Amino acid sequence: MSGGGRFYVKFLPVLALASTLSLLGGCGDNNAAPVAKAAPLDARLSEVYSRTCVGCHTTPDSGAPQSHAVAAWAPRLAKGDEILLAHMADGFAGMPPLGQCAECSADDLLALMHFMAGPAPEDTH
Numbered sequence: 001m002s003g004g005g006r007f008y009v010k011f012l013p014v015l016a017l018a019s020t021l022s023l024l025g026g027c028g029d030n031n032a033a034p035v036a037k038a039a040p041l042d043a044r045l046s047e048v049y050s051r052t053c054v055g056c057h058t059t060p061d062s063g064a065p066q067s068h069a070v071a072a073w074a075p076r077l078a079k080g081d082e083i084l085l086a087h088m089a090d091g092f093a094g095m096p097p098l099g100q101c102a103e104c105s106a107d108d109l110l111a112l113m114h115f116m117a118g119p120a121p122e123d124t125h
Contacts, residue, residue, distance in 0.1 A: 042111075049112055052101040056094075057116055063094050065116070073117035081110055088113065 056064035065072040076084060088109045091097035098104055104112070 045108065045111055045115070048101055048104065048108065049115070052099055052104075053112060053116065067116040068118065068120040070117065070119055077117055084113060085110060 053067070056062040057067045060066060065076060085106055087095070088099055089097065089106070099109065099112075101108070101112075
C-alpha cells in the first residue's frame with residue numbers, strides 16, 4: 001500500500017464518525033408531543049420512511065415535527081407544497097437536504113410529508 005493509502009486507512013474511523021455525527025445533526029429543536037410510529041401503506045415508501053424519516057420525526061427532542069402530530073404540521077402545510085418541497089430538497093432549519101433520502105423524487109418527498117402530516121393510519125378508521 002502506498003503512503004497515500006495509509007492516510008485514508010488511518011483516518012477512516014474519524015471520517016466514519018464525522019459522517020454519523022453530521023447525519024444526527026439533521027435533527028433540530030421542537031417540543032412536539034410523541035406520536036404513534038406508523039408507516040405508509042406503500043412498501044417502498046414504508047422502507048424509506050423507516051430508514052430516513054423515523055429517526056427525527058418520531059423523536060420529540062429532535063426538533064422535527066412529529067409524524068401524525070397534525071397540529072404541529074398545520075402551519076407548515078399552510079406554506080404550500082412548493083415551498084415545503086424546496087425546504088425538503090435544500091434542507092431547512094435542522095432538516096438535512098432531501099431528509100437524508102438521496103434517492104427520493106419530489107413525489108416521494110411530498111408523499112412522505114403528507115403521510116407524516118396527516119393523522120396516524122389507525123386514527124383514520
